Amino acid sequence: MIGIAGTKADPVMVHFAAHCVAGDVPFAVLDLMETCTAGDWRLSAPPDSADFVSGAERVRLADLTGLYIRPIYLGRTPQHAARWHGLMEGLGAWMDEAGLTVVNRLGSHQLNGYKPAHYAWLSAHGLLVPPSLLSADPQRVREFIGGGCAVVKPVCGTRATTREIRPGDLDRLASSEGPVLVQRMIEGDDVRAHVVGDAVIACRFSSTTIDYRSDRAATKEVLDIPADLASLLVTRTAEQGLVFAGWDFKLDQDGTYWCLECNPMPGYSFYDRVCAGAISDALIKLLSG
Amino acid sequence: MTQVVAVADHAGRQARFSALLSSAFSAAGLSLEFRTHRELAAEVSVEQSFGQPPAVAPDRPLLWLSPDDTAWPPTPDGRFLAAETLAAARSIALLTRSPVLNRPSAVSLCGTLPPGSARAVRGARHLDPEAVRAERFTGAWPPDAAGAGRLEVYDYATNRSSYGPGSSSTGPFRYRAAAGPARLVKVWVVGDRTIATTEVAPATLAASRRIAAWYQLDMATVWWLTGQDDGARTLSRIDCWPWDAGAGAVGEATDDVAAAAAAWMAERLGRPAEVSR
Numbered sequence: 001m002i003g004i005a006g007t008k009a010d011p012v013m014v015h016f017a018a019h020c021v022a023g024d025v026p027f028a029v030l031d032l033m034e035t036c037t038a039g040d041w042r043l044s045a046p047p048d049s050a051d052f053v054s055g056a057e058r059v060r061l062a063d064l065t066g067l068y069i070r071p072i073y074l075g076r077t078p079q080h081a082a083r084w085h086g087l088m089e090g091l092g093a094w095m096d097e098a099g100l101t102v103v104n105r106l107g108s109h110q111l112n113g114y115k116p117a118h119y120a121w122l123s124a125h126g127l128l129v130p131p132s133l134l135s136a137d138p139q140r141v142r143e144f145i146g147g148g149c150a151v152v153k154p155v156c157g158t159r160a161t162t163r164e165i166r167p168g169d170l171d172r173l174a175s176s177e178g179p180v181l182v183q184r185m186i187e188g189d190d191v192r193a194h195v196v197g198d199a200v201i202a203c204r205f206s207s208t209t210i211d212y213r214s215d216r217a218a219t220k221e222v223l224d225i226p227a228d229l230a231s232l233l234v235t236r237t238a239e240q241g242l243v244f245a246g247w248d249f250k251l252d253q254d255g256t257y258w259c260l261e262c263n264p265m266p267g268y269s270f271y272d273r274v275c276a277g278a279i280s281d282a283l284i285k286l287l288s289g
Numbered sequence: 290m291t292q293v294v295a296v297a298d299h300a301g302r303q304a305r306f307s308a309l310l311s312s313a314f315s316a317a318g319l320s321l322e323f324r325t326h327r328e329l330a331a332e333v334s335v336e337q338s339f340g341q342p343p344a345v346a347p348d349r350p351l352l353w354l355s356p357d358d359t360a361w362p363p364t365p366d367g368r369f370l371a372a373e374t375l376a377a378a379r380s381i382a383l384l385t386r387s388p389v390l391n392r393p394s395a396v397s398l399c400g401t402l403p404p405g406s407a408r409a410v411r412g413a414r415h416l417d418p419e420a421v422r423a424e425r426f427t428g429a430w431p432p433d434a435a436g437a438g439r440l441e442v443y444d445y446a447t448n449r450s451s452y453g454p455g456s457s458s459t460g461p462f463r464y465r466a467a468a469g470p471a472r473l474v475k476v477w478v479v480g481d482r483t484i485a486t487t488e489v490a491p492a493t494l495a496a497s498r499r500i501a502a503w504y505q506l507d508m509a510t511v512w513w514l515t516g517q518d519d520g521a522r523t524l525s526r527i528d529c530w531p532w533d534a535g536a537g538a539v540g541e542a543t544d545d546v547a548a549a550a551a552a553w554m555a556e557r558l559g560r561p562a563e564v565s566r
Contacts (some may be wrong), residue, residue: 035428040427040428040429041426041427041428041461042425042426042427042428042431043425043426043427044423044424044425044426045407045408045411045423045424045425046423048425054428079446082445082446082461083428083445083460083461085445086426086428086445086460086461086462086463087426087428087461088405089405089406089407089408089426089445089463090426090427090461090463092403092405092408093405093407093408093411093424093426094426096403096408096411096412097411107396107403107408108396109395109396110395110396110397111395113372113376114376114379114380114383115376115380116335116337116343116377116380116381116384117379117380117383117384117395119337119343120337120342120343120383120384121395123337123340123342123343124342128339129337129339130339131336131337131338131339132336132337133334133335133336133337134334134335134336134377134380135334135335136330136331136332136334137334140334144336154369154373154376155373155376155377155380156369156372156373156375156376157376158369158372178327178330178331178370178373178374178377179330179331179334179373179377240395241396
């Protein structure tokens with residue numbers, strides 16, 4: 001039985017659970033927010049056969065073949081925060097020592113939330129990464145922008161619509177409260193490749209906007225990426241301690257794949273619809289033991 | 290003279306330790322300045338050029354001493370700015386090519402030390418199996434704990450530890466078997482040096498060094514319970530942030546710790562360690 005740990009307010013969790021229902025795959029829901037607010041748990045390190053999480057339903061963890069967890073905190077009170085903290089510490093300690101497959105363990109790479117370090121790691125590990133600059137110095141940013149079109153992104157990995165930065169935006173930078181991260185803009189189609197264990201499932205998007213995710217008219221198709229790139233992604237995903245990751249690329253006119261990021265908790269439901277459920281199928285296979 | 294930067298909450302929760310560092314670095318003939326995360330992020334740039342390693346400018350030796358500047362802001366905008374600042378500062382500390390004491394890594398804000406106390410202790414069990422206890426986490430106080438003997442309990446609602454649960458607390462809790470008659474011993478590790486204010490067995494000092502090295506920590510505090518009768522050691526806690534107060538407080542011996550940090554940096558900058566205590 002697969003464990004699905006998250007919140008029913010998360011469309012990705014709902015999508016995966018619906019796919020399990022459609023495929024008649026046994027699963028149990030560990031509703032972490034419900035557990036946090038009104039439930040109970042017993043978690044041991046090392047794991048114990050009596051360990052459980054009780055929220056919408058009581059789940060005995062020893063019955064799970066694999067666990068898919070998306071810990072998204074939605075609490076509002078100090079009491080919620082304290083209970084969430086206790087629950088996450090317990091789950092983290094339990095997952096560290098549990099033998100089952102976990103998508104993904106809390107101890108895996110965190111660099112996606114620290115973009116300059118993330119880019120450096122990707123670049124040092126065989127991926128082509130567009131040049132970037134983190135700076136609070138308007139002159140340095142001006143020089144970077146002067147070298148070609150650039151986009152501005154959050155440093156911390158918070159989801160945001162990517163947009164172009166122009167010299168006129170620099171007046172606001174001078175009065176901003178922190179550094180900005182700018183990256184050379186690459187023209188071309190977008191590719192999202194999901195790695196699930198050893199499987200790679202990719203799709204391609206063509207759009208006239210900078211961020212295809214906001215373009216309803218974007219064309220989309222399943223794509224076979226080059227075998228050497230697929231192999232590299234599987235290796236690099238595992239090296240980050242991940243078994244599931246979403247890799248974002250720009251595919252330029254020369255056929256070069258420019259890596260934008262590796263997402264360790266991909267919101268994959270949108271892409272799964274493009275791929276006719278292939279990502280969910282691969283996750284189910286991975287988590288079924 | 291090479292300027293060393295200590296990234297710390299130097300006007301707040303680490304003011305006392307920061308003052309000690311100032312004195313120690315001055316005595317060692319090293320220039321030390323203090324920056325918060327925000328100040329660091331405002332004056333350092335990181336450029337990633339095509340096919341090149343990242344360039345940090347200015348690239349200065351760092352003491353990475355603090356996980357954040359202040360308490361987490363109450364507004365969404367404030368939290369976003371705090372997250373941006375932390376992401377920038379962590380990236381700078383990770384990518385700086387000069388020596389960085391307690392350099393963050395891909396998996397942790399401080400060396401490779403896991404963020405949760407229990408995970409940190411459990412993660413060192415292969416180094417010292419007899420010294421690491423099983424841990425249990427519960428949402429409420431479980432009835433079966435009554436027969437489990439004397440327990441060391443951490444209460445997430447109050448952030449306090451005690452023997453047994455508080456009488457009115459609703460939890461959640463983390464607990465483990467209490468060690469027998471024992472005294473709490475704190476060992477500072479700075480590089481390959483160990484510092485303690487009480488007498489500590491050489492084997493415990495060596496075990497402290499192994500734990501710090503395992504988590505790639507240049508400076509750490511390792512807390513032990515040592516048996517009063519047999520000298521057996523039980524690992525209690527591992528810290529990497531030098532706070533002035535609270536559960537992980539730097540406490541005594543901080544003159545020596547600050548001096549050891551200065552010596553650690555002096556050695557890496559190719560200068561003779563002028564301070565030896």
